[in-house]
Amino acid sequence: MAAHYRDDILHGRDHPDTHASDNRWRHQESGAFARHAGKTTSAREADARHGSKDLSDFFNTTRIDPQSSSGEGSGKYKPIMVAGNAHNGPLTDEGLATQHDGALAGEVTARNSSTPEVKCGPLLNYRRMENETWFGSVLVVTKGGGLGGHPLVPELTLRIVGNVQPAVGASAQEQAVVGRANGAGNEHYGVANGVGYGNSQEATSASQIPSNGTGAHAATNGVEKNPWEVNVVGTKLYSDPTNTFWRFNLEVPMQQAEIQCEYDISGLEFTQGNKSGKQHFYIPAISESMRIMFHSCNGFSVGTDEAAWSGAALWNDVNRVHQKTPFHVMLGGGDQIYNDGIRVKGPLRAWTDIANPKKRREFPFTESLRRDCDFYYVNNYIRWYGTEPFATANAQIAQLNLWDDHDIIDGFGSYTDDFMRCSVFKGIGGVANKYYLLFQHHLAPPATSFTTDAAQATAEDRASDELQQLENTYVMKEKNIDSSYIIGDRPGPYVTDHSRSIYARLGARVAFFGIDARTERTRHQVNYPETYDIIVQRLRNELGAAKASSSPIQHLVVLLGIPIAYPRLTWLENVFSSPVIAPIKFLNKRFGFGGGFFNHFDGSVDLLDDLDDHYTARTHKKERLMLVQKLQDLASEFSVRVSILGGDVHLAAVGRFYSNLKLNIPIANDHRYMVNIISSAIVNKPPPQAVANLIARRNKLHHLDLNTDETLMKFFDKDPGQSQKTANSNKVTMPSRNWAMLTENYRGSQIPNGHATNGHVNGDENHEMTGRPVETIPNAKDGHSWLHKGEMDAGTMHKAADSAKHGADNDGSLDVCIRVEIDQHDAEGKTRAYGMTIPTLVYEGAADQTLRKRDHLPGSRGKA
Numbered sequence: 001m002a003a004h005y006r007d008d009i010l011h012g013r014d015h016p017d018t019h020a021s022d023n024r025w026r027h028q029e030s031g032a033f034a035r036h037a038g039k040t041t042s043a044r045e046a047d048a049r050h051g052s053k054d055l056s057d058f059f060n061t062t063r064i065d066p067q068s069s070s071g072e073g074s075g076k077y078k079p080i081m082v083a084g085n086a087h088n089g090p091l092t093d094e095g096l097a098t099q100h101d102g103a104l105a106g107e108v109t110a111r112n113s114s115t116p117e118v119k120c121g122p123l124l125n126y127r128r129m130e131n132e133t134w135f136g137s138v139l140v141v142t143k144g145g146g147l148g149g150h151p152l153v154p155e156l157t158l159r160i161v162g163n164v165q166p167a168v169g170a171s172a173q174e175q176a177v178v179g180r181a182n183g184a185g186n187e188h189y190g191v192a193n194g195v196g197y198g199n200s201q202e203a204t205s206a207s208q209i210p211s212n213g214t215g216a217h218a219a220t221n222g223v224e225k226n227p228w229e230v231n232v233v234g235t236k237l238y239s240d241p242t243n244t245f246w247r248f249n250l251e252v253p254m255q256q257a258e259i260q261c262e263y264d265i266s267g268l269e270f271t272q273g274n275k276s277g278k279q280h281f282y283i284p285a286i287s288e289s290m291r292i293m294f295h296s297c298n299g300f301s302v303g304t305d306e307a308a309w310s311g312a313a314l315w316n317d318v319n320r321v322h323q324k325t326p327f328h329v330m331l332g333g334g335d336q337i338y339n340d341g342i343r344v345k346g347p348l349r350a351w352t353d354i355a356n357p358k359k360r361r362e363f364p365f366t367e368s369l370r371r372d373c374d375f376y377y378v379n380n381y382i383r384w385y386g387t388e389p390f391a392t393a394n395a396q397i398a399q400l401n402l403w404d405d406h407d408i409i410d411g412f413g414s415y416t417d418d419f420m421r422c423s424v425f426k427g428i429g430g431v432a433n434k435y436y437l438l439f440q441h442h443l444a445p446p447a448t449s450f451t452t453d454a455a456q457a458t459a460e461d462r463a464s465d466e467l468q469q470l471e472n473t474y475v476m477k478e479k480n481i482d483s484s485y486i487i488g489d490r491p492g493p494y495v496t497d498h499s500r501s502i503y504a505r506l507g508a509r510v511a512f513f514g515i516d517a518r519t520e521r522t523r524h525q526v527n528y529p530e531t532y533d534i535i536v537q538r539l540r541n542e543l544g545a546a547k548a549s550s551s552p553i554q555h556l557v558v559l560l561g562i563p564i565a566y567p568r569l570t571w572l573e574n575v576f577s578s579p580v581i582a583p584i585k586f587l588n589k590r591f592g593f594g595g596g597f598f599n600h601f602d603g604s605v606d607l608l609d610d611l612d613d614h615y616t617a618r619t620h621k622k623e624r625l626m627l628v629q630k631l632q633d634l635a636s637e638f639s640v641r642v643s644i645l646g647g648d649v650h651l652a653a654v655g656r657f658y659s660n661l662k663l664n665i666p667i668a669n670d671h672r673y674m675v676n677i678i679s680s681a682i683v684n685k686p687p688p689q690a691v692a693n694l695i696a697r698r699n700k701l702h703h704l705d706l707n708t709d710e711t712l713m714k715f716f717d718k719d720p721g722q723s724q725k726t727a728n729s730n731k732v733t734m735p736s737r738n739w740a741m742l743t744e745n746y747r748g749s750q751i752p753n754g755h756a757t758n759g760h761v762n763g764d765e766n767h768e769m770t771g772r773p774v775e776t777i778p779n780a781k782d783g784h785s786w787l788h789k790g791e792m793d794a795g796t797m798h799k800a801a802d803s804a805k806h807g808a809d810n811d812g813s814l815d816v817c818i819r820v821e822i823d824q825h826d827a828e829g830k831t832r833a834y835g836m837t838i839p840t841l842v843y844e845g846a847a848d849q850t851l852r853k854r855d856h857l858p859g860s861r862g863k864a
Contacts, residue, residue, distance in 0.1 A: 115152075115267065115268065115269040116142040116143065116144070116150045116152065116154065116244070116267070116268055116269065117142060117143040117144075117268075117269045117271055118140050118141070118142055118143075118268050118269065118270050118271065118272070118277075119141045119142060119143050119243060119272075119382050119386075120140070120141040120381070120382040120385050120386050120439075121138070121139055121140035121141055121385075121394075121395070122138045122139065122140050122263075122265060122277065122279060122394075122395045123138065123139040123140075123385065123394045123395065123399070123439065123442075124136065124137075124138055124279070124281055124394065124395055124396065124397065124398045124399065125137045125138070125139070125398055125399050125400070125441070125442050126328075126329050126398035126399065126400050126504070127482050127484050127504065128482065128483065128484040128504045128505065129254070129504070129505045129506075129507070130483075130505075132253065132254045132286055133251055133252065133253055133254065134250075134251070134252040134253075134254055134283045135249075135250065135251055135482075136250045136252075136398050137247050137248060137249050137250055137442045138156060138247070138248040138250065138263060138265070138442075139245065139246065139247055139248075139438075139439070139442045140154070140234075140245075140246050140265060140268065140277075141243050141244065141245055141246075141382060142154075142243070142244045142246065142268065143242075143243070143244075144241065144242065144243075144244065145239035145240055145241060145242070145243060145244035145474070146239060146240060146241040146472040146473065146474070147239075147472050147473065147474050150244065152267055153233055153234050153236075153246075153267075154234045154246055154265055154266065154267040154268050155231055155232065155233050155234065155265070155266055155267055156231070156232040156233075156234065156248040156250075156263055156264070156265045156266075156277075157229065157230075157231050157232075157263065157264045157265075157266065158229065158230050158231075158232060158250055158252070158261065158262075158263045159228060159229040159230075159261065159262050159263075160227070160228040160229075160252070160255075160259050160260070160261055160262075161260050161261065161262045161280070162259065162260045163255065163257040163258070163259055163260075164257060164258035164259065164260055164282070228253070232248045232249060232250065233248075234246035234247065234248055235247045235248070235249065235476070236474065236476060237438060237442070237443070237444045237475075237476050238438060238444060238445060238473075238474065238475055238476065239473065239474040240472065240473040240474075241472050241473075242375075242378070243378060243382075245438050247442045248263075248265070250263070252283055254283060254284075254285070254286045255283075255285060255286065256285055256286060256287070257285050258282060258283065258284050258285045258288065259282070259283050259285075260280055260281075260282055261280065261281050261282070261283060262278065262279070262280050263277075263278070263279055263281075264277055264278040264279075265277030265278075272386055279395045279396050280396060281326075281396055281397065281398060282326040282327075282328055283328065284328050284507045284508075286508065287508050287551075287748065288507055288508055288744075288746060288748075289506060289507030289508050289509050289510040289555075289744040289746065290327075290328035290329050290506040290507040290510065291325065291326070291327050291328050291329075291741070291742075291743050291807070292327065292328070292329055292331060292506060292510075292557070292741065292742040292743070293318060293321075293322075293327040293329070293330045293331065293397060293739065293740070293741050294330075294331045294333060294645050294677070294679055294739065294740040294741070294742065295318075295330070295331070295332060295333065295647075295679065295682040295739045295740070296332070296333035296334055296335060296404075296561070296646075296647020296648060296679060296680045296681060296682065297334075297335045297406075297647055297648065297650055297680045297681030297682065297683065297684045298312075298332070298335060298336050298337065298390070298681070298682050298683050298684075299335060299336075299337050299338030299384065299406065299683055299684060300338060300683060300684055300685070301338060301340065301410075301684055301685070302338075302340045302341055302343075302344050303344075304684070304685055308824070308825075309683075309685055309737075309824050310824060310825060310826060310827045310829070311387075311683075311827070312387060312388075312389065312390050312682075312683050313737075313821070313824075313826065313827050313828065313829030314682050314683065314737055314738075314739055314819075314821055314829040314831070315388075315389040315390045315392075315393055315682070315683075315829065316389050316827075316828050316829040317739070317819060317828075317829040317830065317831050318389075318393055318397075318682075318739060319389055319392055319393055321741070321803075321819075322393070322396065322397060324803070325803070326397075327397050327741070328397075328398065328506075328507070329397070329398050329399075329400055329506060329512075330393065330397040330398065330399050330400070331399075331400050331401075331512070331514075331557075331559060331645065332399055332400065332401035332402065332440070333402065333404075333559055333561050333645055333646065333647035333648075333679075333680070334402055334403055334404025334405075334406075334407065334517075334518075334561040334562075334647055334648065335403075335404045335405070335406040335407060335647070335648070335681075335684075336401055336403070336407060336440060337380065337381060337384050337385075337406070337407055337439075338384075338406045338684070339376075339377060339380055339406060339407065339408065339409055339432060340406060340409055340410045341380070342373065342376050342377070342380075342409065342428070343409065346372075346373070346376045347369060347372035347373050347375075347376055348373070348424065348428070351363050351424055357419075360422070360424075361418070361419060361422040362422070362423075363422070363423065363424055364423055364452040365423040365424050365426065365427030365428075365450065365451055365452050366451060366452060366453055367451045367453045367454075367468050367469070369427070369451075370427055370431060370449065370451050370469070373427065373428055373431045374431050374434075377431055377432060377434075377435045378435055381435050381439045385439060399440070400502065400504065400512065400514070401440040401441070402501075402502065402514045402515070402516055402517070402518075402559060402561060403436050403440065403516075403518050404517070404518055404561050404562075404647075404648060405518065407432060407436055407440075407518075408428065408429060408432040408433075408436075408495075408518070409428060409432070412425070412428075412429065412432075412494070412518070412521075413494060413518060413521035413522060413523075414521065414522075414523050415523065416523060417493075417522060417523060420493070420494050420522070420523075421493070421494065423450075423452045425494055426450045426494060426496065427449070427450050427451060427452075429450075429492075429494050429495040429496070430446075430449025430450045430495065430496060430497075431449055432495075433445070433446075433449070433495050433497050433519075434446070434449060441500070443478060443481070444475060444476040444477065444478045445475065446475075446497060447469075447470060447475045448469045448470065449469070449496070450496060451469075453468075484502055484503060484504045485500045485501070485502060486500070486501040486502065486503060486534060486535055486538050487499070487500060487534075488500075488501075488516070488519065488520060488527075488528065488530075488531045488534070489528070489530050489531065489534065490528070490530075491519075492519040492520045492521070493520070493522055494522075495518075495519045497519065498519070499516040499519035499520050499527065499531060500516050500519070501513070501514060501515045501516045501531075501535055502514045502516075503538055503539065503542055505546075505553075506557065507744075508551050509551060509552070509553060509554040509555065509744065509746075509751075509812065510553070510554070510555045510556075510557060510744060510814075511542065511543070511546070511553045511555070511556050511557070511640075512556075512557050512558075512559070513535075513539060513556060513557070513558050513559070514558070514559035515527065515535065515558075515559070515560055515561075517560060517561050517562060518561075523619060524619045524620075525620075525623060526615070526620060526623055527623075532626070532627070532630065536630055536634070539556075539634055540634065540637070543556070543634065543637075543638040543640060544638065546638075547638050547639075552638075552639075552640075553638070553640050554640060554641060554751075554812055554840050554841075555640065555641050555643060555744070555814050555838070555840070556634070556635075556640045556641070556642045556643070557643055557644075557645060557742065558631065558642060558643065558644045558645065559644075559645045559646075560615070560644055560645070560646050561646060561647060561648060562615055562646055562647075562648050563615070563646035563647075563648065563649060563653075563655065563676055563678045564615040564624060564627070564628065564644060564646060564655075564676055565644070565655025565656055565657055565674075565676035565710050565711075565712070566615070566646075566649070566653070566655055566676070566678070566712070567695050567698040567699050567700070567712065615627075625704060625705065628657060628674075628704060628708070629705070631644075631674065632671055632672050632674075632708070632847075635671040635672075635674070635841060635843070636671040636843050636846070636847045639841055639842060639843040640841060641673075641814070641838060641839070641840050641841040642674045643674060643675045643676075643677065643742075643814065643838050644674055644675065644676040644677070645676075645677050645679070645740075646676055646677070646678045646679075646680075647678070647679060647680035647681070648680055649678065649680050649687075650680050650681045650684055650685070650686045650687055650735075651678070651680065651686050651687060651692055651695075651733050651734055651735045651736075652678060652679055652680070652715075652716075652733070652734040652736070652738040652818050652820060652834075653678040653712050653715065653732055653733045653734065654675060654676070654677055654678065654712065654713050654715045654732075654794075654816075654818075654836065655675075655676040655678065655710065655711065655712045655713070656673065656674060656675045656676060656710065656711070656713060656783075656787075657672055657673065657674045657676075657704060657708050657709070657710045658670060658672055658673045658674075658708070658709060658710070658783065658787055659672040659673070659707060659708065659709075659846065659849075660703075660706070660707050660708065660709050660851055661709070661780060661782065661783075662851060663707065663846075663849045663850075663851065665846045665849060666788075667787050667788035667839060668788070668839050668840075668841070668842055669841070669842055669843065669844045669846050670841075670846055671841060671843055671846055671847060672707065672708050672846070673787070673788075673841075675816070675836075675838050677740055677742075677816055677818070679738055679739055679740035679818055680738070681737055681738075682737060682738065682739045683737065684737075685737075685824075686735040686736055686737060687735050688735065689724075689725060689726060689727075689735055691735070692725075692726055692730065692733040692734070692735035693726060693727045693729075693730050693733075695733050696712075696726070696727070696729070696730040696731075696732050696733045699711060699712045699732050699733075701782055701783050701784070706850065706851045706852070707849075707850050707851055709783050710783070711783040711784060712732040712733070713732065713783075713784075713787075713791060713794065713836075714731040714732060714784065714794065714795075715731065715732060715734075715794050715795055715818075715834055715836065716730075716731050716732070716733075716734045716795060716820075716834060717731065717794075717795035717796055717797065717834075718795070718796060720734075720736055720820040720821065720822045720831070720832035721822040721823055721832070723823075734818075734820055734834075736820045736821045736824075737820075737821040737824070738818050738819060738820045738821060738831070739818075739819055740816065740817065740818045740819070741806075741816075741817045741819070742814055742815065742816055742817075743806055743807030743814070743815045743817075744807065744812065744813075744814055744815075745807055745808065745809035745810060745811055745812060745813045745814070745815060745837070746807070746810060746812065747808070747809070747810040749810055751810060751811065751812040751840075788839060789837075789839075790813060790836055790837030790838060790839055791836055791837075794834070794835065794836040795834045795835070796832060796833065796834055796835075798834070798835035798836055798837070799815075799835065799837075800815035800816055800817050800835025800836055800837055801817055801833035801834055801835030802833075802835070803833070806835070811839075811840070812840045813837050813838060813839045813840055814837065814838040815835065815836075815837050816835060816836050816837070816838060817833050817834065817835045818833070818834050818835075819831035819832070819833050819834075820832050820833075820834065
């Protein structure tokens with residue numbers, strides 16, 4: 001206070017306050033004192049240094065009285081009680097003002113409460129772009145909670161710390177700020193107008209970043225600092241006696257240049273490793289599309305020797321690339337976590353060990369078992385999402401995730417229907433969905449989930465049983481689900497919740513659509529027919545609105561999770577389902593013969609649930625055809641290039657659909673040309689070399705319909721390291737851990753509208769994409785050949801595999817790079833890059849060109 005008084009004397013009472021604290025609680029009087037002061041006296045002046053009797057009187061009325069010699073207190077004194085402590089009960093929902101403003105009734109300050117400890121996070125998510133605004137969220141999980149929770153609400157400070165500007169004459173790859181994505185203590189270095197700055201705040205142009213409406217343009221020596229900054233109060237999503245989940249909703253105005261943002265969470269204690277509440281992320285310019293990272297199968301199967309595979313080593317590679325050229329979004333294609341251990345070392349071990357299938361189906365999922373499963377799932381998430389280097393990527397690259405079976409348990413949804421409807425599967429489906437929504441989507445979960453206690457009770461008792469799940473537990477009711485979600489009409493058959501597919505714009509000319517292929521899945525369907533109708537209508541509305549705007553969508557990136565352009569393994573399904581296997585199954589049930597060849601759930605061959613999961617499975621054949629044709633219709637209607645992402649199979653490959661070559665449709669005009677980028681796994685071990693070679697041998701030319709063919713393309717011109725991964729004849733499958741990146745070719749100028757027949761720009765015959773002249777492109781003989789210029793020299797020699805050239809063209813095409821692990825024993829996760837380019841689509845009525853049955857290519861092999 002002496003400093004304030006001295007400044008008042010020197011500069012007058014109206015001088016700028018240089019002693020202000022960023023902590024909103026530091027200078028705020030308690031509610032109790034405010035009421036006391038209001039009744040007893042008027043507020044004193046700040047320099048009235050001797051008028052403090054009213055404050056001392058207030059303290060004396062509420063302090064603890066010294067013990068008398070008799071050990072009894074006297075007078076009107078009473079103990080000071082903090083809201084939520086053992087004396088005066090929990091701080092209930094009524095004790096909190098609206099969760100969105102975070103105001104606390106009871107006015108508890110940091111001085112009378114310990115700091116909450118962070119158990120997991122921060123986790124950064126991306127939601128959508130709208131009206132030149134970027135929307136996302138940050139999640140942290142703190143220790144302890146319940147209905148009272150912690151009396152302090154954490155707060156996040158979000159600021160724009162710099163424009164990402166290139167130096168004069170810089171190459172396309174130097175247009176990004178070089179940052180150190182290594183968790184706490186980040187140092188980011190920016191380059192603006194040819195001058196490098198150690199602090200990227202000094203590279204900020206006030207004319208390019210709007211004020212926050214408070215005139216906060218503090219200038220020091222003519223340098224603008226922190227011209228845009230907001231404080232975001234945490235929203236409590238869920239809290240039980242063990243954990244509390246806090247979400248911070250982020251909204252950032254996009255700029256004419258790419259920007260670097262910083263967020264800092266105060267009021268929390270970060271105790272894990274080097275993690276802190278201060279992190280950075282990047283947002284593209286209004287005129288740019290996002291740099292995309294894609295991964296799947298981000299965990300280890302049960303029984304894997306994790307040390308032999310150097311843990312999650314490839315996330316080191318992701319972070320290295322992010323340091324050099326930051327990603328704007330990270331797409332999770334499913335199996336972001338592996339929860340299969342619940343049946344080996346978790347609470348489902350006793351159920352798994354039941355040999356009799358009938359007893360296993362009738363096993364109850366009691367409230368006690370639900371609590372045990374709840375404990376397993378949340379702690380497995382906290383452990384895995386806090387594991388480095390994955391944890392660093394979580395905090396600095398905005399995630400956009402969809403789940404698959406291992407996010408629940410291996411094969412969930414693809415076992416026989418009567419077995420999937422058993423109490424245990426319905427129960428763990430509910431518990432897994434709860435933590436999937438919290439950790440991966442930052443959404444409040446349903447208030448309760450399935451237990452047999454409640455299911456078998458009367459209506460009156462059922463409510464009481466369900467309330468057991470909410471004992472000392474707070475669950476926020478989401479008033480509005482984010483508009484990026486496409487919600488299914490009815491709950492899934494085994495997960496009693498609605499599916500959540502996602503549409504989001506990924507910058508100026510790229511959009512994303514991800515289908516929830518697990519919530520509604522059964523052995524005979526992936527999604528309900530009405531769900532496809534809802535999805536197609538939403539996509540048609542979004543693409544139509546974009547087409548009418550000044551920035552139409554040119555690329556639609558579709559995430560299906562499971563590969564859809566992939567070799568048929570129907571013959572293997574037939575073998576595993578044939579009567580020949582029956583005697584072996586009998587020996588397995590009676591004597592354990594066959595070991596891990598059979599799963600521990602329904603006794604079927606362990607690989608059969610994986611095969612049934614595939615779109616190419618015979619049970620999904622019609623649904624697959626319908627989905628691909630719907631995507632073709634959207635491509636032709638809106639002249640948008642559709643590209644598909646898939647994972648699940650633990651190897652890398654590139655499949656594609658395309659018009660039957662007899663139609664002579666150039667790829668640049670072919671709405672049926674859709675590339676399926678298969679990238680899996682980033683952590684889990686790959687299949688043996690023999691399996692990859694077997695799949696490659698099954699890579700036939702197939703006919704989806706009379707007008708559409710499909711096959712895997714030759715993509716891997718060499719193995720990633722010295723050890724032999726594949727047979728010399730296998731150029732289409734790579735059994736090594738891997739991840740993928742996609743970047744639009746855009747240099748900040750107008751993208752040409754005219755395209756030649758091989759995907760290059762008209763009038764630019766010397767345009768380099770692969771280093772090979774345009775005129776040397778051979779005519780494709782079949783789908784095993786290069787179909788357009790972007791496929792020429794696909795692999796290590798392609799320009800998309802070169803970090804200096806990746807995304808450096810300006811024709812609007814999409815560069816694809818799959819980065820493959822060189823050595824599984826290398827903890828640094830070094831990779832070799834393989835590349836290709838996907839051209840934009842200029843639709844010119846190719847859908848009108850179709851074949852009749854008699855026009856079909858002679859000698860073709862394969863069936864749809």
